[in-house]
Amino acid sequence: MKHPLGKVEEIPDQGSKIVDFFGRSVHLYKVDGKPKAVANTCMHFGGPLEMNDCKFVCAWHGAQFDASNGQRVDGPAPSQSKLMFLSTRIEEDVLYYVWGE
Ligand code: FES
Structure with missing residues (x-):
């Protein structure tokens, strides 16, 4: 399976771009110039995340996650x-989601 997430040139060097992924939300961003895609889902109760410097911060109860890993x-x-x-x-x-290839 292969599904386009977005053009690499449209992924910001600072912060993230949120895109739809089969009805769910995904952050596209870069770490050391390399694109990454992460589900916009906090591991506490699933709240939405905002990218702040090099961290993702949950809007619901403030959990923080390192954006690099x-x-x-x-x-x-x-x-x-x-x-x-x-x-x-x-x-x-183009950055693609790939699975099972
Ligand atoms: S749902 Fe993210 S901190 Fe609670």
């Missing part, structure tokens, strides 16, 4: 929890 760094989400990254590949300047 998704690891929870503060707040009420379980200490070992980690955000859900999508497996991706770039082809012709």
Whole structure:
């Protein structure tokens, strides 16, 4: 399965761009220039996340996650929890979600 998430040139160097992914929300952003895609879902109770500097912060109860690896760094989400990254590949300047290839 392969599904386009967005053009790489439209992913900001600072902050993130939120796109629809089969009715769910995904953040596209870059770490050291490399595009990443992560579900806009807090690991506490599923609240929406905002990217702030190099962290994702939950709007509901303030959980914080490291944007580089998704690891929870503060707040009420379980200490070992980690955000859900999508497996991706770039082809012709488009970032694709890929699965099972
Ligand atoms: S749902 Fe995100 S901190 Fe509670």
